[in-house]
Amino acid sequence: MGGPNENGNSGASDRRRKRLSEKQTMLVQKISDGTVIDHIAAGKALSVLRLLGNPQARGDTVALVMNVSSSKMKRKDIVKVEGVEISEEQVQKLALIAPQASVNIIRSYRVVDKKNAVPPKLLSGVLNCNNPTCVSVKEKDSVSPIFSLAEISPLSYQCKYCGRKLAEQDILSQLG
Amino acid sequence: MECILAREGEQMRRSGWSRRDVINILDFSRSDLESLFELAGKISDRPNSIRRSLNEKIVATAFFEASTRTRLSFTTAALKLGGKVIDLSPEASSVMKGESLPDTVRMLESYSDLIVIRHPSEGAALLASEISESPVINGGDGSQHHPTQAMLDLFTITKLKGHIDGLNYAIVGDTRYARTAASLLYGLSKFKPKKVYLVSPESLQPRIEIKTKIDELGLRTEKLEDLEEIIPEIDVIYLTRIQKERFPDVMEYEKVRGSYEITRNLIVKAKRGSIVLHPLPRTNELPSEVDTLPNAAYMKQAEWGVPMRMAILELVIGGAKG
Ligand SMILES: [Zn+2]
Numbered sequence: 001m002g003g004p005n006e007n008g009n010s011g012a013s014d015r016r017r018k019r020l021s022e023k024q025t026m027l028v029q030k031i032s033d034g035t036v037i038d039h040i041a042a043g044k045a046l047s048v049l050r051l052l053g054n055p056q057a058r059g060d061t062v063a064l065v066m067n068v069s070s071s072k073m074k075r076k077d078i079v080k081v082e083g084v085e086i087s088e089e090q091v092q093k094l095a096l097i098a099p100q101a102s103v104n105i106i107r108s109y110r111v112v113d114k115k116n117a118v119p120p121k122l123l124s125g126v127l128n129c130n131n132p133t134c135v136s137v138k139e140k141d142s143v144s145p146i147f148s149l150a151e152i153s154p155l156s157y158q159c160k161y162c163g164r165k166l167a168e169q170d171i172l173s174q175l176g
Numbered sequence: 177m178e179c180i181l182a183r184e185g186e187q188m189r190r191s192g193w194s195r196r197d198v199i200n201i202l203d204f205s206r207s208d209l210e211s212l213f214e215l216a217g218k219i220s221d222r223p224n225s226i227r228r229s230l231n232e233k234i235v236a237t238a239f240f241e242a243s244t245r246t247r248l249s250f251t252t253a254a255l256k257l258g259g260k261v262i263d264l265s266p267e268a269s270s271v272m273k274g275e276s277l278p279d280t281v282r283m284l285e286s287y288s289d290l291i292v293i294r295h296p297s298e299g300a301a302l303l304a305s306e307i308s309e310s311p312v313i314n315g316g317d318g319s320q321h322h323p324t325q326a327m328l329d330l331f332t333i334t335k336l337k338g339h340i341d342g343l344n345y346a347i348v349g350d351t352r353y354a355r356t357a358a359s360l361l362y363g364l365s366k367f368k369p370k371k372v373y374l375v376s377p378e379s380l381q382p383r384i385e386i387k388t389k390i391d392e393l394g395l396r397t398e399k400l401e402d403l404e405e406i407i408p409e410i411d412v413i414y415l416t417r418i419q420k421e422r423f424p425d426v427m428e429y430e431k432v433r434g435s436y437e438i439t440r441n442l443i444v445k446a447k448r449g450s451i452v453l454h455p456l457p458r459t460n461e462l463p464s465e466v467d468t469l470p471n472a473a474y475m476k477q478a479e480w481g482v483p484m485r486m487a488i489l490e491l492v493i494g495g496a497k498g
Contacts, residue, residue: 135295135298135317138297139278139297160302161298
């Protein structure tokens, strides 16, 4: 348990938050087969759904939980998709949208695989530089943009060619 | 003498300059730079004792952006070392619009032993070096790097002040878009200057990635708007040109142009023995009335551009063929 909260009493409010969190998690049923993505930064659940190709639009069952209390990250979102297993490539992109997310693959109500969305050290061809005079922009037909991880939180990537950094907002808007 | 120079060049090449790309001054260690300064010093002191170590080698200069000093000093340096020079002029490069940079670089690589490139896009020289087997020297890429100018600046300081460490510096004018300022800051971070003042309006302070980098490297900087406040404690005053073409916004340029013109009356207040440097060409920021002051060192600095580029060429492709 953490230190005293701003009201000066630690135990009671932590317990209250935990009870609340359990109650909120239970708002959503367990799934039998599919993917559960937990520890998504609050507010990013919809971006994660877009990344998964909006499975709800294809008729898949989707559960969204937003703004749940979390001991790890204050507020978080959770996405559950019934019947769909996330691909490796999607996990890579997920790492950029929700760098702390944890992914559970569920079969017959059991977790069969766990993946952590870790932002890769090097990204080639996924993001574009936003400096209009960068050579990777000017020569985009012949050069693949390459970025190296500059910071995890808040997430930022640095262009290999011009050194400019893409902030979390730029990254999110590029991934749609 | 010739033998001594040749042998020293040989030893320094072994220390890591041989066939190396010169893209970013941060890629070079303090001792790489010190051995470069030593060789440049010998060449400038005894210009007639130089071995023609570039014999039969061809240097290609490819300037996609206008340049006089950088291009001509590399050309002169190559010729003095007995090399040959082919030149892709800005006019020719505009004729080639539509051809990709990688294709142009492949052509230059097949014609020459070393490519000196200047290009308006940041990262162009790095890209060229990834394509070319022959060494590539960055003669300036957009607002990012100008490593050989910074090497020349640091060499000039070493020659005139004896050392780089422990001095106070003021970099005046555009520290945001001027690649000379960025490269000088990176270069200074390899040494131990006492303090570096960045004298410019807020809008011309270094870009975030430059500031983050120099902070990380432990360079002590302080921003300031008025040079006069600190001029009595400064050892090296480095002026930059405010260049219209680097500004993403013309209005922004109009606001700050001319805000950093120095005067003779200001420079007389400078510390005894301090020096004024400028990468040249200059515009209004450095009036000719300063030229006759003992602090004016920019003409020397420009003159040493040739020995500096000779030293670079000698270390990178001098000596044995291949
Ligand atoms: Zn870039």
